[in-house]
Amino acid sequence: MDTINIHEAKTHLSRLIEKAAKGEAFIIAKAGKPMVKVVPLDEADVADRRRIGFMKDMIVVPEDFDTMMAEEIAGMFNDSGLRSR
DSSP: EEEEHHHHHTTTTTHHHHHHHOOOOOEEEEOOOOOEEEESSSSGGGGGOOOOOTTTTTTOOOOOTTTTTTHHHHEEEEHOOOOOO
16 A cells, blocks of 8 residues: 655645545555545445455366376476487
8 A cells, every 4th residue: 555745645636536536545644654544435336356266166276286297297398309418
């Protein structure tokens, strides 16, 4: 979350309000001390964001995921015609 000094907030108030309305909260500080946090008034209007775990129970990872196709992959490296010196 961005922290904006009060002078910059005054100068760019319109732009900062637009960002906050889109869900990008920020803090206004005076002399480096945080004073207020600006957040959207109605967070329900903020566009849905992608979150970790948003596809929970929709994707299944195979048990052998870490080893599947290991032989084929190893073959790609070992059969490349490169020789160690």
